[in-house]
Ligand SMILES: CC(C)[C@H](C(=O)O)[C@@H](O)C(=O)O
C-alpha cells in the first residue's frame with residue numbers, strides 16, 4: 208500500500224536552485240515506481256527570500272514547513288554578504304532560524320565512499336577504502352545561537368558559546384542508539400582541556416555512555432579529531448559533536464567521500480525532518496549547470512528512510528546513484544583525469560541518468 | 563662574534579619530558595660550532611608542576627620566563643584531567659596563562675613537507691608535493707580566554723568568544739608582512755556567516771589588507787578551509803586565523819607534513835619568544851622512548867631564526883634534520899612499511915643522529 212506525503216522543497220541560493228530539482232525528481236520517480244503519492248510545494252529562504260520579501264525566512268515558508276511531512280532543502284548564502292560583514296540581514300539567518308523553530312537538534316551526516324570514487328579523493332585509496340562514518344552534529348545550540356554582541360564603534364564583538372545539559376543528553380542518546388545499530392563505537396569530540404562548555408559536554412556524554420556499556424566510547428579533542436580524520440578515517444564509526452565542531456569536521460570529512468558534492472544530511476528533532484546536501488551555495492559555479500546533483504538525490508534517499516520509513520525505496524535511490532557511477536558518469540567535481548570527456552556530465556544530464 | 567643568550571627549557575608533561583632534551587642539545591651543538599654562548603635554565607609547567615607545587619604555572623616559572631631571552635617548551639596535558647572534567651586545577655591552564663602573561667599573541671606554525679616523507683602522509687604525494695603554508699594563529703584571545711561560567715548543579719555551561727579590534731589588527735599586520743616576504747598570498751579564515759566575532763575579524767582584515775595591495779587576500783569560512791586544506795593544500799601561502807580555528811586547522815595540517823611529530827611552532831608578541839612542537843603530551847606513547855624529537859629540534863631552529871636572528875644557524879639545524887631523513891632514519895610515526903627495521907629509531911637515537 209502506497210503512502211501519502213507532503214514535501215516542501217526549498218531550493219534556496221546558488222547551486223541550490225540547480226540541484227534541488229533533481230532531489231525532487233528522484234522522489235517523484237520513486238513515488239511513481241512504488242505506488243506512493245508525494246505532493247510538492249515550494250518556498251523561499253536565504254538570499255532569494257531577502258530579495259523577494261526582505262526576510263531570509265518569510266513567515267509563509269515557516270508555515271509551509273510546519274504543515275509538511277518533510278523538507279528538501281538546497282543551499283544558502285551569497286557573495287554579497289560574505290564581502291560585507293556589516294550587513295544586518297543575512298541569508299544564513301534563515302537557515303539557522305528554521306533549524307531552531309523546527310527543533311532540528313540532530314544533524315546526521317553519513318560519510319561513505321562509493322567505490323568508484325576512490326580515485327577522486329586527495330587521500331590515498333588504501334587509507335579511505337572501507338571508511339564509513341556517521342556524524343551526529345548538534346544543530347540548535349552552541350556558539351551559533353548564543354547571544355551576539357558588538358560595540359557600536361566596532362572596537363569589539365562577541366558570541367556566547369553555551370550548552371544546556373538536556374541539549375547534550377538528547378543528541379547523545381540518538382548517537383548511542385545509532386552506534387548500537389552499527390559497529391558499536393562512538394567518538395565524542397570536544398575541547399574539554401580548554402572550554403567549560405566542552406567539559407559539560409564530556410561529563411554528560413560520559414554519563415549517557417554508562418547506559419550503553421555495549422558501545423565502546425572514546426573522547427577526543429577537536430584538534431586531534433581534525434587530524435585523525437585524515438590520518439585514519441577508518442578508526443571512526445559514530446562521531447558525536449557540537450554544532451561548530453561538527454560544521455568543521457563534516458566539511459573536512461567530505462574529502463573522505465571524494466567530494467562535497469556527494470554528501471547528504473538529515474536534520475531531525477521532534478517534528479518535521481529537514482534534508483539537505485552538506486555543500487553550500489557555491490556562488491563560484493552557480494548558474495553554470497555543472498553542480499553535482501547527487502548530494503540532493505542522496506538527501507532525498509535519507510528522507511525516504513528516516514522520515515517515511517521507506518528503507519527499500521531509499522536503497523533503490525542509492526543503488527541508482529551507484530549504478531550511474533559504475534557506468535562511468537561523473538560531474539566535474541568527482542571526475543579524475545582518467546574519465547573520458549563525454550562521461551563528464553552537467554547537473555541535468557547527471558540527474559537524468561540517475562532517474 | 564658569538565652572541566650570549568639565556569634560554570629557559572620547560573619540558574612539561576608526557577613526551578615533552580623526552581623530546582625537549584633534544585631541542586636543547588641541538589641548541590648546545592649550534593652554540594659550540596658557531597661560537598655562541600647559550601646558558602640554560604629549567605622550570606616546571608603543567609601536570610608535573612601541579613604535582614610538585616599545586617600550581618600549573620608556578621610563579622618561579624613565570625619569573626624565570628620573564629628573565630630569559632627565549633623559551634623552549636615541550637608539551638602539556640595528562641589523561642587524569644581528560645578523564646575527569648570536574649577537576650578545577652588543570653595542566654593546560656599553565657600554558658594558557660604563560661601565553662597571556664608573556665603577550666604571545668602570534669603563533670606561527672610553518673607547514674612544510676620534507677621530500678623524504680612524501681610517503682608518510684595519508685594524502686596523495688601529488689597533492690602534497692610543494693605545499694608550503696605558514697599559519698598565523700592568534701593565541702591570546704577568542705573563546706580560549708573569554709569568561710567561563712557554569713551552573714553549580716551542572717545544568718549548563720558557557721564560554722565567551724570575543725575579539726577586540728586591536729587584537730585582530732596586530733596579528734593581521736604580522737601575517738601580511740610575512741606574506742610579503744613569501745608568495746604574497748594571504749587567506750583569512752573565519753565563520754563570518756554565523757559569528758559576530760568573525761564579522762569583526764573579517765572587517766578588520768579587509769581594512770589591513772588595503773594597506774597591502776601587493777598581497778592577494780582571500781577570506782574563507784572555516785568549514786571550507788578544513789576541506790580545502792586536504793583537497794588542495796598548495797592553494798595556501800599564509801593562513802591567518804583566530805585561536806580556536808587555528809588550533810584545529812594546524813593539527814589537521816600536520817598530515818601535510820607527514821606527521822605531527824615534525825611540526826614546530828613559534829609564539830611571539832612583544833617580549834620573549836616561546837618555541838614548542840605542535841604535538842601534545844601524547845600520554846599513550848609517553849615513557850616508551852619512541853617519540854619523535856624532530857619537532858623539538860625544529861622548534862629550536864625557529865628560536866635561532868626568530869628570537870636570535872641567527873638565520874644560518876637555523877638553516878644548519880634544518881639541514882641536519884633533512885640529512886638524517888635522507889640517510890633513511892625514521893621514528894615510528896614517520897616510518898612507512900618500506901623502511902628497514904634497523905632504520906626505525908627511538909627518541910634518543912634519532913636525536914643523536916641529528917646532533
Ligand atoms: C550556511 C551555514 C550557516 C551552515 C552552518 O554553518 O551550519 C553550513 O555551513 C552547514 O554546515 O549547514
Ligand SMILES: CC(C)[C@H](C(=O)O)[C@@H](O)C(=O)O
Pocket residue numbers: 400401430638639654657809840842
Ligand atoms: C594543550 C592545548 C591547550 C593547546 C591549545 O589548544 O592551544 C594545544 O592544543 C596547542 O595547539 O598548543
